[in-house]
Amino acid sequence: MSELTDLTLAQAREGLRARRFSSVELTGAYLEAMEAARALNAYVLETPERALAMAEAADARLARGEARPLEGIPLGVKDLFCTEGVRTTACSRILADFVPAYESTVTSQLWADGAVMLGKLNNDEFAMGSSNETSAFGPVVSPWRRSGSDAPLVPGGSSGGSAAAVAARLCLGATATDTGGSIRQPAAFTGTVGIKPTYGRCSRWGIVAFASSLDQAGPIARTVRDSAILLSSMAGLDRRDTTSVDLPVPHFEAAVGRGVAGLTIGIPQEYRVAGMSGEIEDLWQRGAGWLKAAGANVVEVSLPHTKYALPAYYIVAPAEASSNLARYDGVRYGLRVPGRDIVEMYENTRAAGFGREVRRRIMIGTYVLSAGYYDAYYLRAQKLRSLIKRDFDAVYAQGVDAILTPATPSAAFALGEKGAADPVEMYLNDIFTVTVNMAGLPGIAVPAGSDAQGLPLGLQLIGKPFDEETLFAAGQVIEEAAGSFVPPSQWWR
Amino acid sequence: MNAPMRSAKLIKGATGDWEVVIGMEIHAQVTSQSKLFSGASTEFGGEPNDHVSLVDAAMPGMLPVINDECVKQAIRTGLGLKAQINLASVFDRKNYFYPDLPQGYQISQYKHPIVGEGEVVVDMAEGAQVTVGIERLHLEQDAGKSLHDQHATMSYVDLNRSGVALMEIVSRPDLRSSDEARAYVTKLRTILRYLGTCDGDMEKGSLRADVNVSVRRPGEPLGTRCEIKNVNSIRFIGQAIEYEARRQIGILEDGGVIAQETRLFDPGRGETRSMRSKEEAHDYRYFPDPDLLPLVFEQALVDDLARHLPELPDEKKARFMAQYGLAAYDAGLLVADKDTADFFEATAGYGGTPHDAKAVANWIMGDVSAYANSVGLPVAQSHVTPAQIAGIVDLIGEGVISGKIAKDVLAIIVAEDKSGDPRAIVEARGLKQVTDTGAIEKVVDEIIAANPDKVEQAKAKPTLIGWFVGQVMKASGGKANPQAVNEILKAKLGI
Numbered sequence: 001m002s003e004l005t006d007l008t009l010a011q012a013r014e015g016l017r018a019r020r021f022s023s024v025e026l027t028g029a030y031l032e033a034m035e036a037a038r039a040l041n042a043y044v045l046e047t048p049e050r051a052l053a054m055a056e057a058a059d060a061r062l063a064r065g066e067a068r069p070l071e072g073i074p075l076g077v078k079d080l081f082c083t084e085g086v087r088t089t090a091c092s093r094i095l096a097d098f099v100p101a102y103e104s105t106v107t108s109q110l111w112a113d114g115a116v117m118l119g120k121l122n123n124d125e126f127a128m129g130s131s132n133e134t135s136a137f138g139p140v141v142s143p144w145r146r147s148g149s150d151a152p153l154v155p156g157g158s159s160g161g162s163a164a165a166v167a168a169r170l171c172l173g174a175t176a177t178d179t180g181g182s183i184r185q186p187a188a189f190t191g192t193v194g195i196k197p198t199y200g201r202c203s204r205w206g207i208v209a210f211a212s213s214l215d216q217a218g219p220i221a222r223t224v225r226d227s228a229i230l231l232s233s234m235a236g237l238d239r240r241d242t243t244s245v246d247l248p249v250p251h252f253e254a255a256v257g258r259g260v261a262g263l264t265i266g267i268p269q270e271y272r273v274a275g276m277s278g279e280i281e282d283l284w285q286r287g288a289g290w291l292k293a294a295g296a297n298v299v300e301v302s303l304p305h306t307k308y309a310l311p312a313y314y315i316v317a318p319a320e321a322s323s324n325l326a327r328y329d330g331v332r333y334g335l336r337v338p339g340r341d342i343v344e345m346y347e348n349t350r351a352a353g354f355g356r357e358v359r360r361r362i363m364i365g366t367y368v369l370s371a372g373y374y375d376a377y378y379l380r381a382q383k384l385r386s387l388i389k390r391d392f393d394a395v396y397a398q399g400v401d402a403i404l405t406p407a408t409p410s411a412a413f414a415l416g417e418k419g420a421a422d423p424v425e426m427y428l429n430d431i432f433t434v435t436v437n438m439a440g441l442p443g444i445a446v447p448a449g450s451d452a453q454g455l456p457l458g459l460q461l462i463g464k465p466f467d468e469e470t471l472f473a474a475g476q477v478i479e480e481a482a483g484s485f486v487p488p489s490q491w492w493r
Numbered sequence: 494m495n496a497p498m499r500s501a502k503l504i505k506g507a508t509g510d511w512e513v514v515i516g517m518e519i520h521a522q523v524t525s526q527s528k529l530f531s532g533a534s535t536e537f538g539g540e541p542n543d544h545v546s547l548v549d550a551a552m553p554g555m556l557p558v559i560n561d562e563c564v565k566q567a568i569r570t571g572l573g574l575k576a577q578i579n580l581a582s583v584f585d586r587k588n589y590f591y592p593d594l595p596q597g598y599q600i601s602q603y604k605h606p607i608v609g610e611g612e613v614v615v616d617m618a619e620g621a622q623v624t625v626g627i628e629r630l631h632l633e634q635d636a637g638k639s640l641h642d643q644h645a646t647m648s649y650v651d652l653n654r655s656g657v658a659l660m661e662i663v664s665r666p667d668l669r670s671s672d673e674a675r676a677y678v679t680k681l682r683t684i685l686r687y688l689g690t691c692d693g694d695m696e697k698g699s700l701r702a703d704v705n706v707s708v709r710r711p712g713e714p715l716g717t718r719c720e721i722k723n724v725n726s727i728r729f730i731g732q733a734i735e736y737e738a739r740r741q742i743g744i745l746e747d748g749g750v751i752a753q754e755t756r757l758f759d760p761g762r763g764e765t766r767s768m769r770s771k772e773e774a775h776d777y778r779y780f781p782d783p784d785l786l787p788l789v790f791e792q793a794l795v796d797d798l799a800r801h802l803p804e805l806p807d808e809k810k811a812r813f814m815a816q817y818g819l820a821a822y823d824a825g826l827l828v829a830d831k832d833t834a835d836f837f838e839a840t841a842g843y844g845g846t847p848h849d850a851k852a853v854a855n856w857i858m859g860d861v862s863a864y865a866n867s868v869g870l871p872v873a874q875s876h877v878t879p880a881q882i883a884g885i886v887d888l889i890g891e892g893v894i895s896g897k898i899a900k901d902v903l904a905i906i907v908a909e910d911k912s913g914d915p916r917a918i919v920e921a922r923g924l925k926q927v928t929d930t931g932a933i934e935k936v937v938d939e940i941i942a943a944n945p946d947k948v949e950q951a952k953a954k955p956t957l958i959g960w961f962v963g964q965v966m967k968a969s970g971g972k973a974n975p976q977a978v979n980e981i982l983k984a985k986l987g988i
Contacts, residue, residue, distance in 0.1 A: 081554075082552075082553060082554045088553070090553070095553065098553070100552065100553070100554075101547070101552075102547060102552070104554060204554070204556060205554065205555075205556050206554040206555075207554050208553045208554050209553075209554060209784075211783070212783035212784050213783035239558065240556060240558060241556050241558075242556070242557075242558055242559065242784070242785060242786055243783075243784065243785075243786060319780060320780075320783050322588075322778075323586050323588050323597070323598055323778070323780070325597075326588060326590065326596065326597020326598060327551040327553070327595060327596050327597050329590060329592075329597060331592050331595070331650065332550055332551070332595060332650075333552070342592060342648075343590075346590055366778065369588070369778035369779075369780055370776055370778060371776045371778075374778075374779075374780070378780060
């Protein structure tokens, strides 16, 4: 049955509707693949019984000809999404065995469209990380290896479980979240497609918060088309999230194949960072060439405040996180480590419950919001944020439809290779992606090539607010030119 | 306003006079069905944690959604305080750890409140008025409650109040005595009740005050203040200020300095005590709540709410003075409670015809109030009706009964004939005033004849006529018309 897991989501959808196979068969194939791939540590919780029950219900609807958009499609869910009756931890010890009594808006929309839940996917603790090494469940191992090497590689993060599971054929698609690059960077590292939609496109209700003004949900999938199909089901207004936007959700899939003829694609000179490898530079030029060949007008543009995005991000995101994570205090749910009094209970619980990186960001955030430092740090970072947004507005006002950049400064690195001594080394992974979160814009990462060691590399397209359709259209052009990227062997079996 | 000083309010210390300066932060619970950012009920009482939503308990991934009704209530209140309404305001997070604060932060408004500057005019005795400046009003969440008496070693937390909407109304330091402070809170509560934006029930915690107190020598700059937290009755506010002012004066006169600190009032001991010093004060790390967009509304909403605002106490008082000819003091007393004011109007205009409004006011504030108080009810809820009071006032006005008999009629209504019509009571019981001068003359003659010595004395000292009036009234069973009695006596006694 392994060939079933080789189908894309769009192909599986067609096969299910044509009754060539059932959702129970398809789901069973994935459950088998998951079991065989536990070495990757992509799933932190498998829910086979629930999956098969959902698949049976889907088959009944398929049999009645009442298929909904994702009827019978098996998906993985990042453990940041609260799932009713299913343990949700954000991969932190502090949530322990927390079982929500509610379902996040995004996942409930997926189930309402007929999708099947396979389980919960690993991620960096509270989505803080770029390698999936900060998870309380341990790191995810990428299905990719450098040619001629057995060294385990990171899948990127924070949605490392989602990206690894999609790349290793452990689900047809996965939910993910992106605060500074957590969808796009792991997608780029694993040869998958990930889109962070415009801030406000997807409801944040029921997603464990990291940095509220930056967090957005989005899909990771094998193809641009698959990601478009998933986003249509995930997006939409939710009155329970006042930052979600009251705009109709386009039929994103229709934009796939629309092409780029007549579009203007901007190449921002400021993204040519010092020390950028020739491979990345070549990849970028090749991508621009494909778009040009497909009829796009490629122009140089300037986003002058780009260099401030990463430092400003590492003020805004920890500040919000320090406040968002205050609720994990041992009083109502999750871990509690007793103490002599309430203050000691807080200290013991939070010291034991949060990992190093989370503690570091809480401390940074607490510091930058403190009396006397607020103006110097948080307020200035917010002003920079406005300037970064204005840069993009100006470029789009010149008639640019989308902006092309590399997704990451390099291919995937080895487990334990980065950030051990200097966390900033890890933070630099987000250099091309954080600007998009700071400006609230949509961004897609599409696999576009390989490095010298055979590891996938991705390009990023940044769109106008609520114009994800152009990203799907342009992303598909790159995808078609670059071909697909599948791990050369299933070494983990 | 900052009147230089009101010398009558100064406090005498051992080394001279001191002026006490008071500003207040009133926390008023917004009258609404549900909480500020969740759909949970705001009902008082209920079992612990009966009224708690996922948002109130700060479950992972939960988000606040502003309750429009609470916003409208804040706007109405701002209008009632003649204050600036800010069409754009911002919710901030005030971060601190406490078990009854589930989010680890309170959602409040820090830099950009929904309501800006306004004022409250407070009536003091003898027609004096104090205008208290309102600095701002903002919306914020209430916290839950820690219960320390439920378990031997653990504390419990009740989140029923967690997330309930409060309006924090901040005054300028314009108050100069505990009397003024109490009058200010009373007036503010009256305004809130007129508006229907807060029930003002201090026993249930719907209205609490943080009182800032400092003292200074008259004319000198402001002294260091202490903040007395969470005082929950108007009487305690007065006591806390008196104690705190004396305490500070004592320290200063002994050559000490006031430490800026937060204090608590202990009603049992009638004293304030230190809660935490300025150094121990929290750093709340305020920042705009990223879960909530700025609160923005149109002027049209404000205009619409303003159009439907009820008549407020100050306007009602002015109207009572103009329309009914009431004295300022009487009008002020009547409007202090909206139901009483309505009861007054129902009586003064009962049956569509005007009745002697001043007399109606006196009856309501006098005998009817006394009766209502004795049974523990507000005037408007005692069983005495506007029809009955209007009837009594009419009977006096027509000269059918005297004021004294009128009191007897009210006593009959209170005790025996609850729904009785005063006119019918007077008829049935023969309480009609005797205005037949012949009958009165006969009584007068008898009394003069029986008291020759008093007659002689009265000629020398005419005020003794009062004794004769009393005797005549007594003999007539109170029914003689006092005016007629006076005239006849004067004639007969030749004074």
